[in-house]
Amino acid sequence: MAKTTRRTWLPDEHGAWAMLTVPFLAGTLLAPRPGWAHALLFAAWLLGYVAVFHGRQWLRLHARGLRSAGRHALPAVVFGAAFAAAGVPLALLHPWLVAAALFASPFVLVNTYFAWRGRERALLNGLAAVVPACGMLLVAARLGGLGPALSWPGGVACLLYFAGTVPYVKTMIRERNSPSYRLGSAVYHAAALVAAAFLSPWLAIPFAAYLARSLALPGRGLRPPVVGAIELACSTALLLTLPLSL
Structure with missing residues (x-):
């Protein structure tokens, strides 16, 4: 029962969790003054992702007239309220976070469009999701006192890695028989x-x-769990290397 509930409420997109976590943690490690605000921002970041995920799933299924859309409504509302509880006080203390959210909004809209069309596995959709996730390195770094002039190389490094995972994972699973994807x-x-x-x-x-x-x-012919484990090791390597490189 607990496992079923967890699957209902938490997204099973395992690769997304690394993409959400590594840039944020890297920015926090690079910041000269990490603090409690980072914990609150991290909570808001993850809660917002889960809320948006359920909102998109509701939109995708509702657009097709499927009753199963209803199971995403309550999680979207609950996680959305939790996101507001964590994010609004932080935005009042640091108003520049609103500008950062506005910068991310076009990419969120692109992902929402692909969800509505039922094309969430599209290459462009995956690449669009990478940009705001990697941008969180700059946000976390600035929150801790390190400006974009010094943190941007870390953001670019994350973007280079996570953008590459989009076509690479396709060569391992959905496009494993495509020579053009491999090339x-x-x-x-x-x-x-x-x-x-x-x-x-x-x-x-x-x-x-x-x-x-x-x-x-x-x-x-590697199985998806093995592919995921390899990517977890790759993203961890990036996280450990970034503080040495900047």
Whole structure:
């Protein structure tokens, strides 16, 4: 019963949790003055994601006239209220957070459009989701006293990695038989390695590993849990490397 309830209320998009967590934690680690506000912002960030997830699922199913849309209504309201409880006081203390939210809104709208159309697995939809998630590195860093002039390389590094996971994971699961996806993923990761090395020689280490896995693993028939575990290790490597590189 508890497992069923958890599945009903919490999204099962495992890759999204790393994308939500790693940039935020990296920005917090880079900040010279992390504090209680980071804990409150992190709670608001995750609660907002879950609320929006259920809102999109309701929209997607309701647009098709399915009764199952109703099961997403209560979680959307509950998590939305919890998000407001955590986020509004923080925004009153730090009004610039409202501007950050407005910057993210076009990408949220793109994701909402794809959900409404039932095309959440589209490549563009995945790439659009990466941008605000990686932007949270800059937000968390600024909240702790590190401005964008110094934190932007970390945001770019996160963007390079998580944008690459979108086509790479497709080569492992949904597009595992597509030569064009494999080629596109490999070319992207090679370019990302060069860009990351310009940001910092330290970043060349994990990005070389990302390129290697994009070349070596597609076509090996790895199960989704194994693919997820590898990406968890890759995102952890990025999190550990960023404080050394900036």
